[in-house]
Amino acid sequence: MTMQLHKVHGSGNTFYILETTDEKSMDWSQLSIWLCQKENLGGADGLLLVAPSKKGLAKMRVINADGSEASMCGNGLRCVARYICEKxxxxxxxxxxxxxxLKVQKEAPIYAEIPTYSVEIAPISFELTSLPMSYKNKYEIRNEMIAEFADDITFTAVSVPNPHLIGIVQPDKITxxxxxERLSSMLNGQNDFCPDGVNVSYVYPMDAQTIYVRTYERGVGFTNACGTAMTASALVSSIVGVAQEGTVTVFNPGGFVQCHVKNNKGCFDLKLVGNATFIAELELNYEKENEWLxxxxxxxxxxxxxxxLIAYTENKxxxxF
Structure with missing residues (x-):
């Protein structure tokens, strides 16, 4: 059986897109693990499975590089948005x-003529049970020091719906x-705080409308970018006052995006805008169980x-730093 794939990226967060009419036709976890190996065409961060939907024009599933499944991926959704809209x-x-x-939409380029799409990021919750996370019987954690994690970082926990722990840091924690790495490895291993692991982002405010974000992604490790993490970081930066509400430019190791944050009396509307770059078109043959060529x-x-865009980002x- 021959399968058609696209290799794509959003902010340097690299994926394979594969469309199927039968979600039960294959072990997608094993396929993603194989696809994402670095020695296999440079690897990737995950597999984006596109399937039929009764609720929208299509359904997206996100299979991480380690075979686990994520509830959402903002960078991946932009790429799937382009694939579905063009199709x-x-x-x-x-x-x-x-x-x-979620609503997705083609947008004017945010840099040069690079294909750009926006995606809605939702649902949003600050309840620790939504991550899940447990800390001293707290209901939520917003802009708080956590002695077990660090003595010079304020943390906020939020799900969008992927679980995120956002730390506002000084430049030394970025450089x-x-x-x-130590904190993220602990929280994504056997620990008393986050039983299912958590995405950990360190955020440095560059100015009132610009932040820099580096993310250790659950199931992946350090990544060029994580769409939900960048959006959650823009949201948290706005709430704690290190960035203004509205359009926040978010730089990351893979480039930059724009995150729109709107506060409706405590209920937030979030939108992520950035590139949807198609790197290659590929054909993959399914030889036999868990073997591909x-x-x-x-x-x-x-x-x-x-x-x-990368050159511009590096200069900024x-x-x-």
């Missing part, structure tokens, strides 16, 4: 995810990754255009 010749659509049906790989020229970051 159906529309500029906006509703796409079903694990916990919500040196050791503290974040590449048939063809056809690269596009879209990554060349994205490299100019170098001026800060």
């Amino acid at each position: 159906n010749n529309v500029s906006e659509a509703l796409i079903e995810t694990m916990k919500a049906v 040196n990754t050791l503290h974040q 590449w048939q063809s790989v056809k690269n596009t020229d879209e990554q060349k255009a994205y490299e100019s 970051i170098a001026a800060i």
